[in-house]
Amino acid sequence: MTAYEQVLQARAPRPYSTRTLIAGIVSDFQECRGDRVHQDDSAIIGGIGWLDQRPVTVIATTKGETLPERLATHGGCPEPWGYRKALRLMRQAEKFHRPIITLIDTPGAYPGKEAEANGQAAAIADLLLAVSTLQTPLVAVIVGEGGSGGALALACGDEVWMAAQSMYAILSPEGFASILFKDVTKAEAAAALMGLTPKELLANQVVERVLPEAGRQFPTMLKTALIPTIARLAAMPTATLLAQRQARFRRY
């Protein structure tokens, strides 16, 4: 498979919706909406549920299922109030010593007029700063597209995993081609240079784990993988957890 085929696969609809994915990982999911400042962002679904016997916070980007949902989420591109909602839910999780699971499938932060006027850059910067010292475990899973700073904002975990059919890159191959080659049609060549496949990212130690393709069974498989990892991270003394997280990002 070429790198660009990997990109197309990461963008293709999956056999389960974001809500089905969440329901497959946690039971009794209680959704929490809004950033408490400006408004709710439907591109990010957040809430609390049971991972096996343990309460966890789940924060997922979503592209939506129906056409109105896809329009409302801008195809899975969060706005500043989405990132602030994520940060609010992370602080809430920290207060109750609840581990956090982020599920990422976003082309990136939404390049919109309102988004800029409401501090898209500052919202992402705040998340990066907060997660650095967040006193609860965070496991990030890239399940589809992991695009640029908009994905990184939710992917600064103690561990970062990728689904076999996902991608993670500094920018979309189209954007990359238009910047570096001044030609948006060279996306295929760009993708090959970008090192965006799970295999390359695992080799470069950007991610800890690649989850095999499992079709409709993916949510169940992910849940099975998360239970022992979350248990191990939650058992760590906070100082050890934070030192390890810091070392993880310091090595780049």
Added chain:
Amino acid sequence: MLKTSTPAPLDQAVIAKAQALPTGLWLTCPNCHASAYRRRFGAAKVCPQCGYGLRLTAHERIAQLTQQFEQWDQQLPQLPTDFPGYADKRQAAASASGSDESVICGQALIGAHTVALGVMDSHYMMGSLGTVAGERLCRLFERATQARLPVVVVATSGGARMQEGIQSLMQMAKVSQAVAHHAAAGLLYIVVLSDPTMGGVAASFAMQGDIILAEPHSRVGFAGKRVIEATIHAQLPADFQRAEAVQKAGFIDAIVPRSALGAKLAALLALHEGC
């Protein structure tokens, strides 16, 4: 002779005459488009018409802002990258900027205050954040935390360094970690946003200061104006992402003319003595 910021009839004869002059004598302000003799911009390179500061190299900025400067971490190895043309591009950037990377870090004296100072350089690959720049900034915050020094960063960047791919993206997280630890030690961090501060740099350390200053008319934002216009299929106003609009939106503490920047920083540093 100068074009005012409100639309005024252009004296075509004057413009023609100006364009006929040898290049280098005249400068056109990228913000208000007024043309003036280069010397009228002065040593600080500020437009006499609108107060916009022309882009400075890191060395020019350091000379203007500090009384003393000692560079740190000059000899960091470059990431081996086989990206086509990258090595040539870096070499061209070095001669254009006189800098060996997109940021120069070190210990500086601003007024009577010792600070850890990072100065970015848009002449070096658009000030993009590569691994060496990220490592320098990370070490800047680490050394400042150890030595209990405030940090001042003069930001200017187009964002991430595309040629370094995901490793460049990871610098945003790495530097943010170092900022967080400096902050947790109760130490002061001041950012000066200069034109332009965009993308991954705006979305990380450039927006993480305790105090965020900006030079007049600097463009500050995440996505590029043209990318947004293409996405929303609409024209954006001229002041879009300009520091004045970003301040009004609530993200900048103060807009400071270049000539007043040293005094402003000294005043803020004095209020945080020992932080």
